[in-house]
Amino acid sequence: MNSNDEKSATGRAEASLLPPVNVVEDAGGITLIADLPGVPKDKLSLQVEADTLTIEGEVGLPLPEGMESLHAEIALPRYRRMFTLSQELDPDKVSAAFNHVVLKLRIPKAAHAQPRKIAIRVD
Amino acid sequence: MYFRTLFPRDIFAELERLQRDLQQSYDPSIRGTARGGFPALNVGSTPKSVEIYAFAPGIDPAGLDVQIEKGVLTLAGERSPDSLPEKATLHIEERFAGRFRRVVSLPEDIDPDSASAQYRDGVLHISIARKETAVPRRITIQ
Numbered sequence: 001m002n003s004n005d006e007k008s009a010t011g012r013a014e015a016s017l018l019p020p021v022n023v024v025e026d027a028g029g030i031t032l033i034a035d036l037p038g039v040p041k042d043k044l045s046l047q048v049e050a051d052t053l054t055i056e057g058e059v060g061l062p063l064p065e066g067m068e069s070l071h072a073e074i075a076l077p078r079y080r081r082m083f084t085l086s087q088e089l090d091p092d093k094v095s096a097a098f099n100h101v102v103l104k105l106r107i108p109k110a111a112h113a114q115p116r117k118i119a120i121r122v123d
Numbered sequence: 124m125y126f127r128t129l130f131p132r133d134i135f136a137e138l139e140r141l142q143r144d145l146q147q148s149y150d151p152s153i154r155g156t157a158r159g160g161f162p163a164l165n166v167g168s169t170p171k172s173v174e175i176y177a178f179a180p181g182i183d184p185a186g187l188d189v190q191i192e193k194g195v196l197t198l199a200g201e202r203s204p205d206s207l208p209e210k211a212t213l214h215i216e217e218r219f220a221g222r223f224r225r226v227v228s229l230p231e232d233i234d235p236d237s238a239s240a241q242y243r244d245g246v247l248h249i250s251i252a253r254k255e256t257a258v259p260r261r262i263t264i265q
Contacts, residue, residue: 101245
């Protein structure tokens with residue numbers, strides 16, 4: 001049983017927190033807004049691989065020496081969240097802004113996927 | 124008021140937490156829930172000070188109201204909701220918006236006049252020094 005436990009402990013990625021997000025869709029694409037408090041810009045990583053978008057950030061808080069934690073709601077120093085992008089989104093054109101630790105991602109729809117009104121023929 | 128946790132952990136961390144929580148008795152608070160809510164708080168202690176970290180992303184620090192009164196620290200402010208473009212659909216809405224207020228009871232030996240606050244990377248760090256405790260004195264027995 002122990003060996004099984006060890007396997008499962010090393011087999012998965014390090015435990016992390018899920019940052020809260022808002023996702024808004026309009027005709028041109030999707031806007032994703034995420035809160036990543038405590039993450040300096042250089043510790044934020046964004047990745048699009050195939051159809052998976054990964055947001056990762058490390059909390060870089062300088063803590064005073066010898067501090068003992070009494071209460072922690074952000075108890076892990078890492079955020080990670082993944083999203084699956086649907087086909088009509090263009091992963092090559094994702095743009096990102098990071099302002100006051102609020103990440104704003106814009107994922108435009110591919111040109112061929114822009115909304116097209118479909119005429120309904122009545123015979 | 125009850126808030127769901129703004130920063131849930133992944134499922135494995137959540138299971139570990141559940142196990143820990145079951146082992147400890149839960150301390151109910153008069154303000155609804157001791158954890159959760161916005162901004163998320165971490166509190167730490169050193170021999171010389173009490174350190175409070177409020178995870179408040181996307182807030183103008185000038186609009187934050189921090190007060191210490193009768194040994195209680197109050198953090199209040201407001202975070203405005205995002206403006207939605209016209210004809211947009213909101214698929215996921217997890218980020219906090221609106222007025223918030225969080226209250227922390229401080230230890231008795233702190234010196235409220237020594238409190239300092241700094242806002243960096245969306246985290247408000249409040250440091251409050253403990254009162255200089257009297258140097259231990261040896262009492263001679265006659």
